[in-house]
Amino acid sequence: LVLVVDFGAQYAQLIARRVREARVYSEIVPHTLPVEEILARKPKAIILSGGPSSVYAEGAPGIDTAIFTSGTPVFGMCYGFQLMASGLGGEVAHTGAREYGRTDVVVGEPGTLLADIPAEHRVWMSHGDSVTAAPEGFTVLASTASTPVAAFENVDSGLAGVQWHPEVLHSEHGQAVLEHFLHDIAGCRQTWTMLNIVEEQVERIREQVGDGRAICALSGGVDSAVAAAIVQRAIGDRLTCVYVDHGMMRLGETEQVRRDFEEVFDALDVVDAADQFIDALAGVSEPEQKRKIIGREFIRTFEAAQVRVFGDADEGETAYLVQGTLYPDVVESGGGAGTSNIKSHHNVGGLPDDLKFELIEPLRTLFKDEVRAVGEQLGLPSTMVWRQPFPGPGLGIRIIGEVTRERLDLLREADAIAREELTRAGLDRDIWQMPVVLLADVRSVGVQGDGRTYGHPVVIRPVTSEDAMTADWARLPYDVIERISTRITNEVAEVNRVTLDVTSKPPGTIEWE
């Protein structure tokens, strides 16, 4: 077990995930947990995360320096690095030199931590203060143009740290640095696999549910499929999967989900709730309001399904709902420590206040590519595991403006063409997902067959990503874009313009709403 002490970094889960990638089990604890309690869990190593504050700022989160003398190996990153430096008698100063974003690091003495890593490489930094002198007994390993001490170690004491963020993808060799610490300095064994997550969750769910019954909200995507497969392992046929067709799915999707899932899950309950959802959305254009309405209607539908499938609950009986919630859903809905609400994912921030279900969310700490790895380990079909993400609220958040049946039909047609062309070009695996967005309240003038048209634009938004937390716009080949554009404007009445979204995330998000 490696414990990541969270100092309010957005990156704590990312660190935990990188540790899992190094095949070592990891969990996160808040920095407010007393050091005795951290040590009582007998971690093989401790990682101090980055954080937004200066170590000298008033109210800056600190840590009892006993952590550094306990004999347990400790690795500090960014803020954690500065805490280690100041806690052990080194110097941290406001040098006035701030470094944000990509920075070149020069490795002087590689030591154990930076062994075999190129002498000059690029890393991701985000700090105002700098370590100006390492504590006694430490070897300085690297520097940058404005930071004399950018990495250090004291291998005999099992202590090491770097000023940068090795956990982010933009830091070159970040994983190697982390693995040097875990494997070579802390001596952690590489025994953990994705199947351990399954076993752990199966245990936990058995404890939570006892001999109760649960329903699983299946969306057709990989997350809920993997969640369902795990819960099925835990409670067998006391699980019923429910798929809600809310009328905002893509062309042919419900039939396909039914076919795919009936092979894997015995009981699939398909609910046609299109009228209920679309009526509830009448007159609504504001994105958060749409998301809340959709979240609420989902829950109402599952409540009704629960009663239909299991009968009325006995007095005191708990109703369980399985959801495939992932870590990024939690963060973006404002659920992480100190994170702000970007958008309310239907299964987190979009839940109604009077929720009667107790939730089972076995994937809540994972990222999508980890979930895919679990899905493969569980033997789910690859069409299911590699399906591109599609948001729970469906096309409802891809119609900018009010959601109506006519607009949904238009968007469904355009979306089907775009997806068909992407598949034909063999690009499905290269592209993370490609929303097609209907600008329903916008019209533009066009000319077709010698006549004037006054139709709607659609936007295609192909993106690449590793985990949906950040994304880049995908450089689709022009001929693929051209085919999509020509076919949509020719085949979809009312659409006379196709535009391409060339915004990364941040500053954009993947979906438009």
Ligand code: XMP
């Ligand atoms: P954004 O738009 O926040 O999307 O960059 C990140 C990823 O999440 C998907 N998404 C959702 N998935 N319920 C979901 O199940 C939601 O409410 C929701 N909103 C966005 C989006 O498609 C992308 O993959």
